[in-house]
Amino acid sequence: xxxxxxxxxxxxxxxxxxxxxxxxxxxxxxxxxxxxxxxxxxxxxxxxxxxxxxxxxxxxxxxxxxxxxxxxxxxxxxxxxxxxxxxxxxxxxxxxxxxxxxxxxxxxxxxxxxxxxxxxxxxxxxxxxxxxxxxxxxxxxxxxxxxxxxxxxxxxxxxxxxxxxxxxxxxxxxxxxxxxxxxxxxxxxxxxxxxxxxxxxxxxxxxxxxxxxxxxxxxxxxxxxxxx
Numbered sequence: 001x002x003x004x005x006x007x008x009x010x011x012x013x014x015x016x017x018x019x020x021x022x023x024x025x026x027x028x029x030x031x032x033x034x035x036x037x038x039x040x041x042x043x044x045x046x047x048x049x050x051x052x053x054x055x056x057x058x059x060x061x062x063x064x065x066x067x068x069x070x071x072x073x074x075x076x077x078x079x080x081x082x083x084x085x086x087x088x089x090x091x092x093x094x095x096x097x098x099x100x101x102x103x104x105x106x107x108x109x110x111x112x113x114x115x116x117x118x119x120x121x122x123x124x125x126x127x128x129x130x131x132x133x134x135x136x137x138x139x140x141x142x143x144x145x146x147x148x149x150x151x152x153x154x155x156x157x158x159x160x161x162x163x164x165x166x167x168x169x170x171x172x173x174x175x176x177x178x179x180x181x182x183x184x185x186x187x188x189x190x191x192x193x194x195x196x197x198x199x200x201x202x203x204x205x206x207x208x209x210x211x212x213x214x215x216x217x218x219x220x221x222x223x224x225x226x227x228x
Contacts (some may be wrong), residue, residue, distance in 0.1 A: 003027040005035045012038055045220045046194045048176060051187040054198050056154040060160070063137050106144070129156065134163040135170075141188065144173050149216070150188040154179065161186045 001024055003015045015030030141150050151163065161177055164186055168175035174189045197217045 003031040008226075025078060040222060042222050044198065046197050047218045047220070049218050051149050051176075051189070053152060053154070053179070053185050054151060057151040057185060058137070058185070059153045060127075060129060060155055063152070064127050064133055095197055099113075100183045129160040129163060131163050131166070132162075134167045138164065138167040138171055138173070140189070142173070145188065152186040152188075154183050154185045156186065158184075164188070192217075209211040 001017045003017075005009060005013050005015075013031050013034035015027040015032075015034060016022075017027035017030065083156075137150075152161070156164075161184075164176075165175050169187050174191050174193060175186065177184055177186045180184055197219065
């Protein structure tokens with residue numbers, strides 16, 4: 001068998017193979033490897049760097065806090081809220097002079113921990129992250145416009161990581177887990193194509209293995225002197 005590989009109509013490489021079992025698949029792989037080897041001689045190679053676990057990694061409590069924050073504010077449809085308004089309350093204190101007491105119905109008090117990602121509460125410590133919370137934290141990240149990575153603590157279970165992986169796929173984000181056992185952690189990041197990475201890279205003549213400005217990608221320049 002033989003397989004010729006073309007890119008945009010331009011011939012790059014050929015793979016050969018013999019036999020019956022898996023021969024067609026093997027020649028395709030051989031052709032692809034030969035093409036990559038040829039392209040590396042004339043084009044830069046962009047490779048994502050491993051995301052490191054940092055002290056800022058999101059904990060389970062913080063992820064669950066995204067739901068608690070949304071539920072903390074008493075809504076207009078709340079029964080207690082409606083009863084007070086039917087009795088003439090229009091907001092503010094409800095004391096003798098109209099300015100005493102609390103200004104709003106009692107609500108859950110939350111502590112802000114990380115802008116754009118949600119909040120954390122002590123109530124969340126013994127709960128597990130569900131699909132709903134996983135979706136909320138990913139939505140917050142997408143809508144925030146942030147370019148940095150979203151790193152999750154190793155304390156998350158495999159099921160919790162699976163839920164976050166699923167939501168990351170839904171919103172077309174890059175997602176990968178690193179490490180093993182109790183040290184395994186999850187990283188979410190926005191997708192960037194090679195052109196975007198190269199546009200932000202800063203090179204010096206004769207420099208190889210150049211690290212892109214944000215430190216997320218490594219760019220290896222070709223040894224060919226014809227590349228610019």
